[in-house]
Amino acid sequence: MAEILGAFFRDYQSINSYVPIFIFTLVAFGFAGVTLVVALLVRPHRPDPAKLSPYECGIPPLMEAHERFSIRFYLLGILFLLFDVEAVFLFPWAVRYDYLGLFGFIEMMLFIAILLVGYFYAWRKEALEWA
Numbered sequence: 001m002a003e004i005l006g007a008f009f010r011d012y013q014s015i016n017s018y019v020p021i022f023i024f025t026l027v028a029f030g031f032a033g034v035t036l037v038v039a040l041l042v043r044p045h046r047p048d049p050a051k052l053s054p055y056e057c058g059i060p061p062l063m064e065a066h067e068r069f070s071i072r073f074y075l076l077g078i079l080f081l082l083f084d085v086e087a088v089f090l091f092p093w094a095v096r097y098d099y100l101g102l103f104g105f106i107e108m109m110l111f112i113a114i115l116l117v118g119y120f121y122a123w124r125k126e127a128l129e130w131a
Helices: 002-011 019-042 071-095 095-125
Strands: none
Touching: 071 095
16 A cells, blocks of 8 residues: 555655645644544533523623624724734834834834824724714
8 A cells, every 4th residue: 555655646746745735634624623522522511591591691682683783883893903903013013123224114104104094084984983
């Protein structure tokens, strides 16, 4: 069997570069599957009416689970993520500020200016209002 596989992989050298990716994918799916099966076997299964209720805090739900929300909530969430990503880009710039010099400073000010334009646009369109 090993000789057949060795001959197969010798004949197809382009496949050799994909073998580690294939093995990594098998290990990833295998680990996920084994973890789920072990969790299913190990976890306690004690259903209780309180646990099966919609909220464990004891407060009855005020609305249906499928009620529609205003699009403003989703828009506000996306805007939050957008300006949160800005903070992620500011950290590496601040760490390497001495190395980047004036060019890095001007580039970051341009980046912040573009984000400020977007922020003022969202503010003017009242996208940051809750109601």
